[in-house]
Amino acid sequence: xxxxxxxxxxxxxxxxxxxxxxxxxxxxxxxxxxxxxxxxxxxxxxxxxxxxxxxxxxxxxxxxxxxxxxxxxxxxxxxxxxxxxxxxxxxxxxxxxxxxxxxxxxxxxxxxxxxxxxxxxxxxxxxxxxxxxxxxxxxxxxxxxxxxxxxxxxxxxxxxxxxxxxxxxxxxxxxxxxxxxxxxxxxxxxxxxxxxxxxxxxxxxxxxxxxxxxxxxxxxxxxxxxxxxxxxxxxxxxxxxxxxxxxxxxxxxxxxxxxxxxxxxxxxxxxxxxxxxxxxxxxxxxxxxxxxxxxxxxxxxxxxxxxxxxxxxxxxxxxxxxxxxxxxxxxxxxxxxxxxxxxxxxxxxxxxxxxxxxxxxxxxxxxxxxxxxxxxxxxxxxx
Amino acid sequence: xxxxxxxxxxxxxxxxxxxxxxxxxxxxxxxxxxxxxxxxxxxxxxxxxxxxxxxxxxxxxxxxxxxxxxxxxxxxxxxxxxxxxxxxxxxxxxxxxxxxxxxxxxxxxxxxxxxxxxxxxxxxxxxxxxxxxxxxxxxxxxxxxxxxxxxxxxxxxxxxxxxxxxxxxxxxxxxxxxxxxxxxxxxxxxxxxxxxxxxxxxxxxxxxxxxxxxxxxxxxxxxxxxxxxxxxxxxxxxxxxxxxxxxxxxxxxxxxxxxxxxxxxxxxxxxxxxxxxxxxxxxxxxxxxxxxxxxxxxxxxxxxxxxxxxxxxxxxxxxxxxxxxxxxxxxxxxxxxxxxxxxxxxxxxxxxxxxxxxxxxxxxxxxxxxxxxxxxxxxxxxxxxxxxxxxxxxxxxxxxxxxxxxxxxxxxxxxxxxxxxxxxxxxxxxxxxxxxxxxxxxxxxxxxxxxxxxxxxxxxxxxxx
Ligand SMILES: Cc1ncc(C[n+]2csc(CCOP(=O)(O)OP(=O)(O)O)c2C)c(N)n1
Ligand SMILES: [Mg+2]
Numbered sequence: 090x091x092x093x094x095x096x097x098x099x100x101x102x103x104x105x106x107x108x109x110x111x112x113x114x115x116x117x118x119x120x121x122x123x124x125x126x127x128x129x130x131x132x133x134x135x136x137x138x139x140x141x142x143x144x145x146x147x148x149x150x151x152x153x154x155x156x157x158x159x160x161x162x163x164x165x166x167x168x169x170x171x172x173x174x175x176x177x178x179x180x181x182x183x184x185x186x187x188x189x190x191x192x193x194x195x196x197x198x199x200x201x202x203x204x205x206x207x208x209x210x211x212x213x214x215x216x217x218x219x220x221x222x223x224x225x226x227x228x229x230x231x232x233x234x235x236x237x238x239x240x241x242x243x244x245x246x247x248x249x250x251x252x253x254x255x256x257x258x259x260x261x262x263x264x265x266x267x268x269x270x271x272x273x274x275x276x277x278x279x280x281x282x283x284x285x286x287x288x289x290x291x292x293x294x295x296x297x298x299x300x301x302x303x304x305x306x307x308x309x310x311x312x313x314x315x316x317x318x319x320x321x322x323x324x325x326x327x328x329x330x331x332x333x334x335x336x337x338x339x340x341x342x343x344x345x346x347x348x349x350x351x352x353x354x355x356x357x358x359x360x361x362x363x364x365x366x367x368x369x370x371x372x373x374x375x376x377x378x379x380x381x382x383x384x385x386x387x388x389x390x391x392x393x394x395x396x397x398x399x400x401x402x403x404x405x406x407x408x409x410x411x412x413x414x415x416x417x418x419x420x421x422x423x424x425x426x427x428x429x430x431x432x433x434x435x436x437x438x439x440x441x442x443x444x445x446x447x448x449x450x451x452x453x454x455x456x457x458x459x460x461x462x463x464x465x466x467x468x469x470x471x472x
Numbered sequence: 473x474x475x476x477x478x479x480x481x482x483x484x485x486x487x488x489x490x491x492x493x494x495x496x497x498x499x500x501x502x503x504x505x506x507x508x509x510x511x512x513x514x515x516x517x518x519x520x521x522x523x524x525x526x527x528x529x530x531x532x533x534x535x536x537x538x539x540x541x542x543x544x545x546x547x548x549x550x551x552x553x554x555x556x557x558x559x560x561x562x563x564x565x566x567x568x569x570x571x572x573x574x575x576x577x578x579x580x581x582x583x584x585x586x587x588x589x590x591x592x593x594x595x596x597x598x599x600x601x602x603x604x605x606x607x608x609x610x611x612x613x614x615x616x617x618x619x620x621x622x623x624x625x626x627x628x629x630x631x632x633x634x635x636x637x638x639x640x641x642x643x644x645x646x647x648x649x650x651x652x653x654x655x656x657x658x659x660x661x662x663x664x665x666x667x668x669x670x671x672x673x674x675x676x677x678x679x680x681x682x683x684x685x686x687x688x689x690x691x692x693x694x695x696x697x698x699x700x701x702x703x704x705x706x707x708x709x710x711x712x713x714x715x716x717x718x719x720x721x722x723x724x725x726x727x728x729x730x731x732x733x734x735x736x737x738x739x740x741x742x743x744x745x746x747x748x749x750x751x752x753x754x755x756x757x758x759x760x761x762x763x764x765x766x767x768x769x770x771x772x773x774x775x776x777x778x779x780x781x782x783x784x785x786x787x788x789x790x791x792x793x794x795x796x797x798x799x800x801x802x803x804x805x806x807x808x809x810x811x812x813x814x815x816x817x818x819x820x821x822x823x824x825x826x827x828x829x830x831x832x833x834x835x836x837x838x839x840x841x842x843x844x845x846x847x848x849x850x851x852x853x854x855x856x857x858x859x860x861x862x863x864x865x866x867x868x869x870x871x872x873x874x875x876x877x878x879x880x881x882x883x884x885x886x887x888x889x890x891x892x893x894x895x896x897x898x899x900x901x902x903x904x905x906x907x908x909x910x911x912x913x914x915x916x917x918x919x920x921x922x923x924x925x926x927x928x929x930x931x932x933x934x935x936x937x
Contacts (some may be wrong), residue, residue, distance in 0.1 A: 140477065171525045172504065179480025181542055181586040184735030184914065186484070237587055237735075237913035248737045248912030264739035265697065266669050299668035300700070327669055329645035335668040390505065391521075396483035398516035404507065411505060454583045457915040467908050 118321055140351045140381060141342070143369050150199075150364035154427055160202065160360045161420040162437050164194035167219045168417055169445045170228055171391075174218065174235055174249075181451060183235045186264075187249045190219030192390040194415035196322055197223040200290060200385075203371055208287035210258040210280070212273045214297065215250035217262045224257050232452035240455040244462060258287075262365075264267025267300030269293055270319065274306040277317035277380075288374050289317045296327020298341050305381050307348040307380070314379035318370050319345070321382070322357065324389040329401040345382035357385030358414040474548040475524050479533070481542045482511060482518040484589070484734040485786075488542060489513045494535045500528045502549065509535070509546070515650055526551045537634055544584075554573055589734040590917030591786055593924070594873065596826025598833055599792065600810035600846065605802055606795045615794040619761035621651050621727075624769035625689060627799075629659055630882050632687060637774055638665040639691030639728070648693045649729060649788055675701030675726065679709045679778075682724035687773060692728035695744045695782065698735040701726075702747075709778035710753030725772045727781035729788070730758070731823060731873055732921060738909035743874030745821070748780040749850040749883070755804060756851040758782040760825035762792040764848055767802030775804060777848045782850075784823045803848055805849045807857035813843035816867040816935050818927065819858060819884050822846040824871045831871070840935055850880055858884060866897040867934040871927050876904035898934040903927045 148254040152160065171189040178187050190197070193216075201211065201223040213220050221231050226242070234241030235249050242252050243262075252262040260276060263269045273291025274445040280287040297303065298321050312318050321341045325332055332339050342352030351373070355366040363385065388410045421434060479489065490512040496502055502522040509520045529548040533540055540546065615623075629635045638660075641648045643656040643666040656664040667674040671692065679689035692698040698705065709722045732741040748756045755777050759765040765783070772779040794800075810825060811832050818828040825846045832842035843861050847854065862868050868888060870881035881902035888900045906920045 173528060175521075176480075176523055178543075179482070180478060181481045184484055184587050184589055185912065186736055186740070237916075238583070243912075245913035246738075246911045246916065248735065251737055251912070263699070264737065267700075296669045299670050301670060301672050328648070329641050330666060330668070334644075392518075395481075396513075396515070396518075398518045400516075404519075408505075419588075429704070456583050458911075458913050460915065460919060462913075463906060463908055463911065463916050463919050468556075 091375060091419065094181070094374055101232040109150050133329065133338070137346055137351045140369055140373055144353055144355070144366050147365060149359070150368065152361055152364070153419055154424075154429060156431065157361070157420060157424060157427070158433075158437070160198050160364075161417065161424060161434075162441065163198045163223055164360065164417045164420065165437065166228065166444065167194045167198070169441050170219060170222055170232070170448065173449050175395070177232075177236065177390070177449060177452070183249065183311050184237070185248055186215065186313075186393050186394045187235065188216040189389075189391045190216055192410070192415075193322060193324060193357065193387045194219060195360040195363050196320075196357045196385045196387050197292075199360040200320065200367045203364055204290065205287070205369035206257070208258075208280075208285055209290065210260060210276045210278060210287060211290045211292070212260040212269045213292035214266065214269050214294065215262070215264050216294075217250070217252055220292065221254065224259055226254055226257060226259070228448035229451040233455045236452040236455070237457065238452060238455035239458045239462075240451070245458045246462070246466065251356040267293065267297045267302055269305045270297065270300070271306045273312045273319070274315055274317055277310065277315035278313070280316050281313070286375070286411050287316065288371060289315075290320060291317060292320045292322055294327060295321060295325070295332050295341060296330065296335060297324040298344065299335060304348070307345055307350055307382070310380040311345070311348040311350050314377060316374050316377075317380045318374060319350070319380060319382045321384045322387055324387050326389065326393070326401070328393045328397065329399075331401065340348050340384070342382055342384035345380070350380050350382045353381065353383045355383055355385050357387035358416045358419065360416055360420055473905045474529055474550055475526065476545045477508070477547040477549060479540045479542050480511070480520060480544050481546045482520075483513050483837045484582050486513045486542060488539050491533050491535055491536045491540050491546060492517060494531060496528050498528050499529055502526060502528060506730050507602060522549075524549055524551065529847065532674070551780040566674065576682065577720070584914065587735070587914040588918070589914060590919070590921045591732055593918060593921060594732070594786055594823050594827065598826060598829035600757060600808070600825070600829065601812065603763060603808060605767075605808075606763065606797070606800075612793040614791050614798055615762050616789055616791050617762045617765045617783070618649070618651055618653075618789060620766035620794055621769055621783065622653055622655065624766045625652070626655060626658060628687075628770055628773040629655070629663060630710040632773075634685065635687040635689065636663040636665065637689045637691060638667055638678060640667055640669055640693045642666060642691050642732035647691070649785055651783070651788065652691065671697050672704065675704040676708065678724050679704045679722060680727075682722045682778070683712065683720055687723055689725045689727060689773060694733070694740065694785070695728050695730040696740050696742055698726065698728065698744070698898055705748070705754070705778070705780065706751050710751050713777070714753055721776050721777050722778045725769075725779045725781055727769070727772075729785040730782035731784045731786070732905070732910060733785045735912060735917060737912045741910040743822075743872070745782055745850050745874060746879045746883075747878060748782075749853070751851075753778070754851060755779040755849070756782065757804065757849050758822040759811075760846050761785065761823055762790075762794045763800070764802060764808065764846070766794060767796070768804065768848065769822075770801045771804050774801070779804075782822065787823055787826075790826075805852045805854060807854035808846045808848055809843065809857070809861070810846045811842065811844040813841040813865065815841040815865055816869065816931055817843045817845060817858075817861040817865045818871055818931065819845045819847060819861075820871040821850060821880065822873065824873050824922065825928055827873075827922060827924050828871045830924045831931065834924065834928055835931055838937070840931060840937065842931065847880070853883065855886070855891065858887055859895070862888060862892045863895045866895055868896075868900045869927065869930045869934055870900065870902045872902065872904045873922050874904055876902055876907055879904055898936070901930045901934055903930045
């Protein structure tokens with residue numbers, strides 16, 4: 090009964106439809122070149138659109154072969170890791186809710202590659218495995234968390250939805266839709282307060298974008314010029330609800346306008362476009378201009394979680410995105426076109442399969458937490 | 473080498489399923505992402521995707537086969553030589569344990585082969601005794617709690633056009649837990665309304681619509697998410713009638729699953745019964761079986777007061793007798809004796825009732841005759857029923873799937889102390905979950921949740937056995 094979303098969203102939206110809307114916008118805001126310095130606050134329309142313009146002028150990051158190979162490898166790691174997680178779930182080794190990131194790999198990889206890992210921070214929701222892998226966190230401890238084992242990153246107490254790495258300034262892993270947006274603004278508040286130069290990245294979904302606290306946070310973040318990038322991962326659906334059935338304004342990047350937050354509409358299926366957009370946004374935020382809102386147009390190939398029959402969309406819709414805009418296939422094609430050999434890519438593939446197998450073995454064979462762990466970590470201090 | 477495809481678990485609770493349909497045949501080549509088969513679980517038909525590339529070598533389990541256990545080999549995929557190293561988990565199981573490296577790990581601990589869920593121990597086969605509120609000789613059918621709840625809503629919607637249902641995924645998706653199945657079809661999108669993920673907003677809209685003369689049934693996907701909306705439940709819905717000197721009513725029902733679910737961790741597993749039951753101005757109902765679920769939801773929808781109606785995901789699929797009556801409405805605020813006994817009383821509600829009944833059966837074998845009271849309504853609490861049973865048995869245990877501190881159990885114990893002290897032959901004990909956020913790890917989850925042995929032990933303690 091569910092009508093397919095903005096059907097074929099990604100493919101259509103990120104190519105043709107997009108450039109159309111950019112053109113319209115250009116007409117509205119007279120041709121002014123986005124110079125490195127950002128528009129004065131007084132120039133209302135331009136200030137809100139300047140980043141999108143800058144992105145329009147320079148769509149893709151000029152990656153070296155090594156960089157593109159690295160992005161490819163990271164995306165492939167996420168894909169293979171998630172496929173394996175799905176298998177382990179099927180075998181009953183992972184329980185509860187398990188939300189896979191398959192299809193969305195370019196978003197986390199493109200954005201996080203642009204961060205300064207010595208000071209920036211990241212927070213997301215429950216669909217968090219990909220963000221952790223993109224951060225270079227050991228797949229073994231992530232997989233062992235999925236199986237609920239002692240050597241998991243949360244010692245088996247959190248599970249798929251609740252993983253954290255304070256060392257990497259990765260602040261979770263949150264199960265309540267929308268919560269990470271205010272929390273992310275809080276991380277940004279701390280960056281500003283401590284004047285540490287860091288920027289917070291708060292990822293949330295198209296469904297989460299409708300929670301009230303998102304807008305409360307937008308207002309405060311803009312009012313106080315907090316160093317944060319709000320990243321909406323628009324994968325077309327919130328569980329079974331296609332974007333247009335749940336959102337009055339489906340162009341999410343516009344939703345900061347009322348709070349004077351500039352928006353960026355980004356093709357989330359091309360890791361180089363994502364990376365380029367990240368550079369522009371980070372530059373703006375680091376200059377102390379306050380928040381940026383980025384909409385990353387992407388697609389989830391699997392069901393919402395492992396128990397979602399996904400009857401709200403057609404197989405053809407999924408297949409079309411897979412065939413036309415897969416981020417990994419896209420990167421692969423580009424690498425081959427640059428003259429990277431098939432063999433080299435095969436080697437990467439092998440290496441990743443081995444790493445993923447190793448993580449799965451580790452996760453299957455690690456013991457469960459000790460029974461005494463039930464009562465640890467409830468409070469930090471004793472009273 | 474061949475990769476074994478095994479029957480997958482496609483939901484947190486799936487143990488077995490039906491192999492409804494093969495979408496490939498022997499000899500087909502498949503690629504990662506191809507749909508191989510359709511598998512029916514208790515809740516839905518799911519697609520089973522290929523992860524590996526290769527050729528379908530052999531289909532082991534034919535389509536149409538029912539009751540295929542999770543983990544059964546259902547087909548073999550021939551890999552394409554070295555391009556596709558077999559990643560089947562069956563293979564990795566044979567490998568030696570991975571090096572633990574820096575991570576400390578207790579040497580003697582065993583890695584389990586499959587992670588059981590602690591909620592398995594909340595299962596119960598025991599059935600409540602016949603309900604005297606249902607006229608003798610009424611025809612009974614077998615129905616799940618899920619169906620009973622849906623029927624209650626449908627009947628009330630037919631009866632009163634002010635009644636409508638709203639919430640996340642209630643319409644087109646048929647409910648995240650399929651409780652609203654079929655309602656959209658019968659009542660249309662005006663009365664069965666999908667909301668965005670905006671609990672605070674739609675709880676307010678429901679509350680306001682009730683103030684405006686409608687009869688909203690607001691579904692929370694789970695009560696964990698109602699915390700986003702608790703301000704409207706408590707500050708807007710519960711207090712209005714009082715603050716307006718009785719002018720402005722708020723006949724809204726907030727309903728959805730509450731309590732622990734399988735392996736979903738701390739943020740998705742909590743019993744809010746005690747929270748809402750502490751608020752004057754609310755009615756709080758938490759039924760156990762299908763008959764009570766139906767009869768009390770109908771009563772809740774008809775009530776002039778705001779009602780918090782707490783269901784339980786783990787109970788949705790349980791089958792019970794459901795009276796075939798034209799209008800099965802039960803009284804709010806009345807507990808039900810689901811088992812008569814004379815030696816000791818176990819007071820419980822919701823999923824705890826099944827455990828209490830199991831414990832009672834077990835104890836009967838040891839010569840202890842247990843009475844089990846299902847509170848059904850948590851506010852107003854049926855203190856008469858508790859005290860009457862206490863007068864008879866002189867010993868009481870409260871069993872509650874929830875935190876122990878400031879619980880319904882605490883309240884029941886206070887009632888016994890204040891009004892039943894002279895009837896007590898032993899201290900009243902409570903058996904609850906452990907006082908920790910619910911952990912994900914299977915072994916810790918088991919340890920954290922209430923179970924039958926803990927109830928049995930408490931009963932023995934108060935009966936000095
Ligand atoms: C407050 C709250 N309401 C509802 C849920 C249940 N829920 C979990 S994920 C989800 C859909 C979210 O969709 P979206 O924000 O688009 O993110 P995606 O899953 O697509 O990554 C819902 C409704 C929840 N976890 N928290
Ligand atoms: Mg989404």
